[in-house]
Amino acid sequence: MTLFDSVLALLIAILAWRSVTAPDLYRGIVLFITLGLMLALSWARLDAPDLALAEAAIGAGLLGILLLSTWRVLQRAAPRQGSDEPASYAVRWLAVVGSTVFGGTVAVALYGLQVGSDRAGAEALASLDLAGIDQPVTAVLLNFRSYDTLLEMGVLLMALIGALLIRSPLAYEPWHGDTAVESPLMSVLAKVFTPIVVLVGIFLVWAGAYGPGGAFQGGAVLAGAGVLLLLCRRLYGDADATLLLRGLLVLGVTAFIVIGLLLMPWQGAFLAYPPGLVYVLLVVIEFSLAVSIALSLLLLFTGTHAVRAVRS
Amino acid sequence: MTDWISSMFIIAGVGFFLAGTVGLLRFPDVFTRLHALTKADNTGLGLLGVGVALQGQSFRLAVLIALIWFLAVTASSIACHLVARHNLHSEEGER
Amino acid sequence: MSSIPDPFGLAAAALLAVGFYGFVTHRHPLRRLLAINIFGNGVFMTLILVARWMPGGPDPIPHAMVLTGIVIAVSATAFGLALVRRSMTQEDGDRREPDDD
Numbered sequence: 001m002t003l004f005d006s007v008l009a010l011l012i013a014i015l016a017w018r019s020v021t022a023p024d025l026y027r028g029i030v031l032f033i034t035l036g037l038m039l040a041l042s043w044a045r046l047d048a049p050d051l052a053l054a055e056a057a058i059g060a061g062l063l064g065i066l067l068l069s070t071w072r073v074l075q076r077a078a079p080r081q082g083s084d085e086p087a088s089y090a091v092r093w094l095a096v097v098g099s100t101v102f103g104g105t106v107a108v109a110l111y112g113l114q115v116g117s118d119r120a121g122a123e124a125l126a127s128l129d130l131a132g133i134d135q136p137v138t139a140v141l142l143n144f145r146s147y148d149t150l151l152e153m154g155v156l157l158m159a160l161i162g163a164l165l166i167r168s169p170l171a172y173e174p175w176h177g178d179t180a181v182e183s184p185l186m187s188v189l190a191k192v193f194t195p196i197v198v199l200v201g202i203f204l205v206w207a208g209a210y211g212p213g214g215a216f217q218g219g220a221v222l223a224g225a226g227v228l229l230l231l232c233r234r235l236y237g238d239a240d241a242t243l244l245l246r247g248l249l250v251l252g253v254t255a256f257i258v259i260g261l262l263l264m265p266w267q268g269a270f271l272a273y274p275p276g277l278v279y280v281l282l283v284v285i286e287f288s289l290a291v292s293i294a295l296s297l298l299l300l301f302t303g304t305h306a307v308r309a310v311r312s
Numbered sequence: 313m314t315d316w317i318s319s320m321f322i323i324a325g326v327g328f329f330l331a332g333t334v335g336l337l338r339f340p341d342v343f344t345r346l347h348a349l350t351k352a353d354n355t356g357l358g359l360l361g362v363g364v365a366l367q368g369q370s371f372r373l374a375v376l377i378a379l380i381w382f383l384a385v386t387a388s389s390i391a392c393h394l395v396a397r398h399n400l401h402s403e404e405g406e407r
Numbered sequence: 408m409s410s411i412p413d414p415f416g417l418a419a420a421a422l423l424a425v426g427f428y429g430f431v432t433h434r435h436p437l438r439r440l441l442a443i444n445i446f447g448n449g450v451f452m453t454l455i456l457v458a459r460w461m462p463g464g465p466d467p468i469p470h471a472m473v474l475t476g477i478v479i480a481v482s483a484t485a486f487g488l489a490l491v492r493r494s495m496t497q498e499d500g501d502r503r504e505p506d507d508d
Contacts, residue, residue: 111411
């Protein structure tokens with residue numbers, strides 16, 4: 001199937017180029033979303049189904065809708081602002097030469113690379129039965145390198161806190177001119193699709209233990225369900241946060257730290273788990289992480305401190 | 313035998329995708345383009361799904377493919393409806 | 408020892424080059440964020456390629472690193488978008504006071 005791969009690789013290169021050089025910014029964003037989906041396809045071809053799911057859900061889906069909603073906020077507030085003109089001819093030609101040399105160097109380095117067999121992953125694969133989980137990527141994320149995942153959750157929370165601190169008064173709210181919102185089909189979308197999407201999200205978190213999936217993919221799909229409800233006006237962003245919501249936001253980090261600290265006297269190290277309990281503990285941590293991730297991503301989209309259900 | 317039938321379905325599906333793409337590129341306005349896109353892609357995806365399900369030869373796989381097809385059809389028809397509606401309203405607004 | 412016989416190597420190089428080009432030539436902050444993300448995707452593609460062609464099957468550690476990278480990239484981009492909204496909606500004087508908090 002190298003023909004398929006070659007066509008896909010070419011398509012990725014063309015989409016990236018068009019997305020960067022599209023004269024219209026909106027078109028550039030739509031092409032970027034398409035690029036994300038093609039990348040997901042190519043990563044599935046490269047034996048990385050976890051990453052394909054993550055890219056489709058987070059990279060193409062949520063990032064795409066964040067970009068589009070920011071684009072619209074800017075359109076409404078300041079349509080002429082921010083010089084969107086490309087640089088002068090001289091600068092562009094210089095940049096073309098520079099990036100061609102750069103890309104060529106990377107390609108030469110990549111194709112000349114000799115991949116050796118002494119690798120860290122071999123150790124992870126060899127001690128997989130100690131991890132209590134059959135899926136190597138989840139095992140690495142939650143057990144062998146759990147510091148990374150803990151700090152990664154911290155980065156996500158920091159981004160959310162930062163975004164809330166500087167939030168603009170023009171954060172996303174469904175527009176009165178939106179003909180979409182009045183359509184009777186939107187309630188079908190909310191009623192039929194949301195339960196299915198939530199189910200898929202929970203399944204992805206659960207499946208992370210033995211197959212492609214995990215807290216990040218599942219959490220992103222759950223956040224997608226929330227975005228769907230926001231667009232159908234079943235949820236709205238609210239300025240006042242409740243204690244419960246704040247608690248759910250830090251649930252993932254808290255579960256990680258509390259379990260790690262509680263087991264320290266017995267295990268002798270932070271974030272070390274006893275072999276018998278490891279599966280249960282990792283499932284608990286994974287679901288807490290998924291809840292926090294879903295809520296953080298949703299609040300990054302609304303730009304508000306809380307979301308509430310619309311009472312009708 | 314199954315291989316033959318499944319290939320027929322897949323080729324027919326690809327044909328629908330091709331026609332839909334040509335329609336998308338060649339038709340003059342939003343409504344006819346949407347027509348080409350949704351009709352051709354829904355049928356094309358269905359035919360592809362039948363072909364792949366025959367290749368898979370497992371009942372579970374066939375049910376999953378049918379579910380994916382159902383979701384894609386519903387989502388794409390709602391999206392098509394919204395695009396058409398938005399376009400109609402903005403055209404009326406201009407007059 | 409083995410090398411990487413895969414067309415996606417060229418795609419990775421193209422993503423890196425195009426991301427770099429976009430970042431250098433554009434002023435608009437949204438376009439720059441797009442370009443940075445395309446560059447990041449080039450890095451992810453490189454890591455995935457190296458993991459794929461490791462002797463003895465795909466290596467889970469680069470995969471875990473890329474998964475972490477995707478989430479970090481989205482977090483940073485979302486924060487960047489919030490900054491863009493704030494700075495570009497308020498440049499020409501406050502047109503609306505933040506009255507809801």
